[in-house]
Amino acid sequence: MLRLASVVTLVGAAALAWAAPHGKVVRVERNRGIKAVPRLCDIQALAKEGLCVGQPNSGERIALIDQDRGIAVREFRIEQALGAADPFVCSGASPIVFKIKGSLTSGDPDVIADSGRIIGLRNLALDPKVARVMKEQLVPGSQERAELALDVDGNGSVDYMLVRYACDDANNPSPTSDRRFCFDTYLERAGKLVKAHTDNIQICY
Numbered sequence: 001m002l003r004l005a006s007v008v009t010l011v012g013a014a015a016l017a018w019a020a021p022h023g024k025v026v027r028v029e030r031n032r033g034i035k036a037v038p039r040l041c042d043i044q045a046l047a048k049e050g051l052c053v054g055q056p057n058s059g060e061r062i063a064l065i066d067q068d069r070g071i072a073v074r075e076f077r078i079e080q081a082l083g084a085a086d087p088f089v090c091s092g093a094s095p096i097v098f099k100i101k102g103s104l105t106s107g108d109p110d111v112i113a114d115s116g117r118i119i120g121l122r123n124l125a126l127d128p129k130v131a132r133v134m135k136e137q138l139v140p141g142s143q144e145r146a147e148l149a150l151d152v153d154g155n156g157s158v159d160y161m162l163v164r165y166a167c168d169d170a171n172n173p174s175p176t177s178d179r180r181f182c183f184d185t186y187l188e189r190a191g192k193l194v195k196a197h198t199d200n201i202q203i204c205y
Contacts, residue, residue: 034124034152034159034187037197038063041100041120043076045112049101052122053183053199056081056100063126064107067148068116070133072126074107090204097201119148119162130154139163140186140193147183161186161193171198179203 041062043050052062062076079102084095104112112118130153137149137158144163152159167182168174180202186193 036123037185037187038121038124038160040162040183040199041076041122043118043120045076045104045107045118046109048103049099050076050120051085052078052098052100052120053096053201054098054122056098056122060122061105061125062102062120062122063124064112065119065121065126065133065148065150066115066117067119067133070135072128072131073112073115073118074128075105075126076102076120077105078102078122087203087205088201090202093202096199121160124152124160126150126152134158137161139184140195146186157188158186158193159188167200169200169202171200 039052039054041050041052041056043062043064045064050062056078058078058081060078062078064073064076065071066073078100080100082099082101085097085099088097089095132151132154134149134151137146138144139146139161144165146161147164148160148162149158150160151157163184163186165173165182165184166175166177167180168177169180171182173182174180180200183199183201184195185197185199187196188194
């Protein structure tokens, strides 16, 4: 298998070299967009704890975003991934919200203490000097406004969008539901925002 992979790689490289005009450097464009789907976390940074949607792992880092001021307020590191969190433990359903413990790896604690609504995003690395919150952004194909929209690379367009709505167990909008909520994640793909993932969270008492 290794030999076959090596042959394919060498043949592909030779074909590219043959097709390219002689004397010129061939530039390979790489996708610099968000690779993994960022997952939502609710972080109490100064208390060194929080909740994360989806199974977290020790060592993972969480970008902290102040929605009110529209800035990234640095990063939180997971040191312990604990069990499922109440009131999201529902009979017959797989856990989806988990407790974590950790600590700040960067950022000013005083700035974070003075922050308003902070959203945490796991699997997302942000440069606070570049990334910014883009407010009043519409969800693709609707007139609804997003819960959060981020320009990650500073080019003036939305790279990540989070949409929150009451829903049923099939992810359909259900305005009368008060114990089940969906969070849609949109990512930029080839210049367009595309729905990449939906988390369906039920509250059980």
